[in-house]
Amino acid sequence: MSDLKAWLKQRQEEVDSALNAYLPRKNASPKTIHEAMRYSLFAGGKRLRPIICLAAAEACGGEYDDAIAPACAVELMHTYSLVHDDLPCMDDDDLRRGRPTSHVVYGEGIAVLTGDALLTEAFLILADTPSNKRYSTKDYLEEFAFAGGSRKLIGGQILDLEGENKPLKKAQLVKIHEAKTAALLTSSLRLGGMAGNATPKKLQALTDFGMNTGLAFQVIDDILDVTQSTEKLGKTAGKDENVNKATYPSIVGLDASRKEAQRLTRKAMKALDAFPGKKADRLREIAEYLLNRDY
Amino acid sequence: MSDLKAWLKQRQEEVDSALNAYLPRKNASPKTIHEAMRYSLFAGGKRLRPIICLAAAEACGGEYDDAIAPACAVELMHTYSLVHDDLPCMDDDDLRRGRPTSHVVYGEGIAVLTGDALLTEAFLILADTPSNKRYSTKDYLEEFAFAGGSRKLIGGQILDLEGENKPLKKAQLVKIHEAKTAALLTSSLRLGGMAGNATPKKLQALTDFGMNTGLAFQVIDDILDVTQSTEKLGKTAGKDENVNKATYPSIVGLDASRKEAQRLTRKAMKALDAFPGKKADRLREIAEYLLNRDY
Structure with missing residues (x-):
C-alpha cells in the first residue's frame, strides 16, 4: 500500500503537469476566466x-x-460539474477541497462561465487523443459527450436535485449514483481503454469494473458524509442530512452500506479477470484503496 | 428577397426537423431536463x-x-449560451424570443443544467459530421471547441460582464463583439465549409466573410436595442442602456453605427469573390438581409 501511495502521488504530479500544459495561460485574455479555471x-x-x-x-x-x-x-x-453543483441555485456549498468555492471567490456569473469554459476546454483537450487501429476521435467524442450528457452525468444531478426532501427507494438511489458518479468513472476507464487500443472484451471488463467501483465509491462517499468531519473531508460534512437528501446509510443503515460497498468492490475485481497476469494490478489496488479510504 | 424569405423558411423547417431528430425524446429520463432542453x-x-x-x-x-x-x-x-446569459447572475433577462426564459419556467438550478446539457449534446451531435478528404472529426472538434471556449464565445461574455458600467473605447467594444458574436458565426461558416471539403482559400474567404458579417450583425443588434420595441424584438428592448452597457450607438452615434454596419457588410461581400459564379449567392443575400433587418 505504501508503494501504491507513492505511485498515486507520482501520477497525480504527472497529471497536474499535463493539465498545466493544456490549460490556457493564467494571464491569457480575458484574465478573469483563465484565472478562475485554474483556481478550481x-x-x-x-x-x-x-x-x-x-x-x-x-x-x-x-x-x-x-x-x-x-x-x-x-x-x-469532473471539475466543471463540481463548480456548477456548488452554485447557490444547486447544492449551495461554500467549501470544496478545503477552499472557498468558485462562486464565493469570483461571484455566481463568473462561476457559471468558469464551469462552461472547463467543459468546453475538456472537449478541446480530448481532440488531442491519438487514434489507433480500433478507435478514432469520433469514438472518443461520442463516448465522452454521452457520459457527460443529459442521460448520464447531468441527468444524475437532475435526479439528485429532484430527490431532495423526498423518501427514495434503494433502486432510485442506485439510479442516481449510476448517473451522477459511476457513469463518468466508467467513461474515464473506457476512454483510457480505447486510447490503449482495448479489445471489445477488455473494454467490457473495464465497463463492468467502472460501474461497480463507481457505485461503491458513492456508497462510501455517503458513509463518509455521516461519519467524518468537514475538516477531514475538505467539504461540508453532514450536508446530505441537512438538505434532507436520501443516502445509502439513511435507507439501509451504516453496516449494510459498508457490506454493499464491499460486495460491489468484489464484483468489480471479478471483472478484471479478463486481464492476464499483473496487467490490471493497479486498478485492483485502486479499488481496494477507494473502499478503505477515510476521506 | 421574397424568394430568399421562402428559402429561409424552408431551411428553418429542415433544421427544426433535424434538431428534433437529434435531441433525446421529451419523455426520456430524466424528463425535466429533456423537456427543458426542448423548451429553449x-x-x-x-x-x-x-x-x-x-x-x-x-x-x-x-x-x-x-x-x-x-x-x-x-x-x-448558441442556445446554451443564451440560457446561461439570461440567468439572474448574468444578464438577468426574463424574456427571450417572446417567451419566459428557462430559469423563469424551470428555476435557476435546472436552467444551469439545461445549458450544460445543450452544450454537451452539441458535441455529441458534432461527432455525426462525416469526414472527407480534407477534414475529419478531430478538425471539427478543435474548431468548434475553440470557438465556444474561454478565448472566444465565453471570453466575450466575460468581457461583456466586466464592461458593464464602464466607459469603453470603440476598440474594446469591437473586441467584445468579435468574441461574443462574430466567433460563433464564423465558426458556423467554417464548420460548414470544412464539412463541404473546402479548399484552404475558400475556408479563409468564409472566415473573412464571417468576421465582418458577425461584427455587422452585432452593430445592428445594438441599433435595434435602441430603436425597436420589446414586442418587436421578442426580448427586452433598451436593455443595454438600463444596465449602462456600452454599445456601438452609445459610442459613435446611430448614423455612424449604420454606416459602420454597411462598411462591414461590403467587406464581407468582397471576401466572397473567392467563390465562382453563383455558388455563394445565398450567403450574399443573407448578409444583405441581416443588414436591413428590423428585428
Whole structure:
C-alpha cells in the first residue's frame, strides 16, 4: 500500500503537469476566466479519474502518451460539474477541497462561465487523443459527450436535485449514483481503454469494473458524509442530512452500506479477470484503496 | 428577397426537423431536463447559424447531409449560451424570443443544467459530421471547441460582464463583439465549409466573410436595442442602456453605427469573390438581409 501511495502521488504530479500544459495561460485574455479555471482545477484534487484512465490504458497495453489527453479531459469535466453543483441555485456549498468555492471567490456569473469554459476546454483537450487501429476521435467524442450528457452525468444531478426532501427507494438511489458518479468513472476507464487500443472484451471488463467501483465509491462517499468531519473531508460534512437528501446509510443503515460497498468492490475485481497476469494490478489496488479510504 | 424569405423558411423547417431528430425524446429520463432542453431550443429561433453553416457547405460544393450535423451543433451551442446569459447572475433577462426564459419556467438550478446539457449534446451531435478528404472529426472538434471556449464565445461574455458600467473605447467594444458574436458565426461558416471539403482559400474567404458579417450583425443588434420595441424584438428592448452597457450607438452615434454596419457588410461581400459564379449567392443575400433587418 505504501508503494501504491507513492505511485498515486507520482501520477497525480504527472497529471497536474499535463493539465498545466493544456490549460490556457493564467494571464491569457480575458484574465478573469483563465484565472478562475485554474483556481478550481488546481485545488488539490486527488486526480482519481485521470489516474484510472491512465491505468486502464496501460492495462490494455497502451502507454502514458496515448491516454494523457482523455485523462485531462475527464478531470476538466469532473471539475466543471463540481463548480456548477456548488452554485447557490444547486447544492449551495461554500467549501470544496478545503477552499472557498468558485462562486464565493469570483461571484455566481463568473462561476457559471468558469464551469462552461472547463467543459468546453475538456472537449478541446480530448481532440488531442491519438487514434489507433480500433478507435478514432469520433469514438472518443461520442463516448465522452454521452457520459457527460443529459442521460448520464447531468441527468444524475437532475435526479439528485429532484430527490431532495423526498423518501427514495434503494433502486432510485442506485439510479442516481449510476448517473451522477459511476457513469463518468466508467467513461474515464473506457476512454483510457480505447486510447490503449482495448479489445471489445477488455473494454467490457473495464465497463463492468467502472460501474461497480463507481457505485461503491458513492456508497462510501455517503458513509463518509455521516461519519467524518468537514475538516477531514475538505467539504461540508453532514450536508446530505441537512438538505434532507436520501443516502445509502439513511435507507439501509451504516453496516449494510459498508457490506454493499464491499460486495460491489468484489464484483468489480471479478471483472478484471479478463486481464492476464499483473496487467490490471493497479486498478485492483485502486479499488481496494477507494473502499478503505477515510476521506 | 421574397424568394430568399421562402428559402429561409424552408431551411428553418429542415433544421427544426433535424434538431428534433437529434435531441433525446421529451419523455426520456430524466424528463425535466429533456423537456427543458426542448423548451429553449424550440422557441422559434431564426436558425441563422445553422442556415449559414449549410449555405457555406453548399458554396464549397458540399451537400445538406454533409453539414446538417454541425448546423445543429452550432444552434445548440448558441442556445446554451443564451440560457446561461439570461440567468439572474448574468444578464438577468426574463424574456427571450417572446417567451419566459428557462430559469423563469424551470428555476435557476435546472436552467444551469439545461445549458450544460445543450452544450454537451452539441458535441455529441458534432461527432455525426462525416469526414472527407480534407477534414475529419478531430478538425471539427478543435474548431468548434475553440470557438465556444474561454478565448472566444465565453471570453466575450466575460468581457461583456466586466464592461458593464464602464466607459469603453470603440476598440474594446469591437473586441467584445468579435468574441461574443462574430466567433460563433464564423465558426458556423467554417464548420460548414470544412464539412463541404473546402479548399484552404475558400475556408479563409468564409472566415473573412464571417468576421465582418458577425461584427455587422452585432452593430445592428445594438441599433435595434435602441430603436425597436420589446414586442418587436421578442426580448427586452433598451436593455443595454438600463444596465449602462456600452454599445456601438452609445459610442459613435446611430448614423455612424449604420454606416459602420454597411462598411462591414461590403467587406464581407468582397471576401466572397473567392467563390465562382453563383455558388455563394445565398450567403450574399443573407448578409444583405441581416443588414436591413428590423428585428
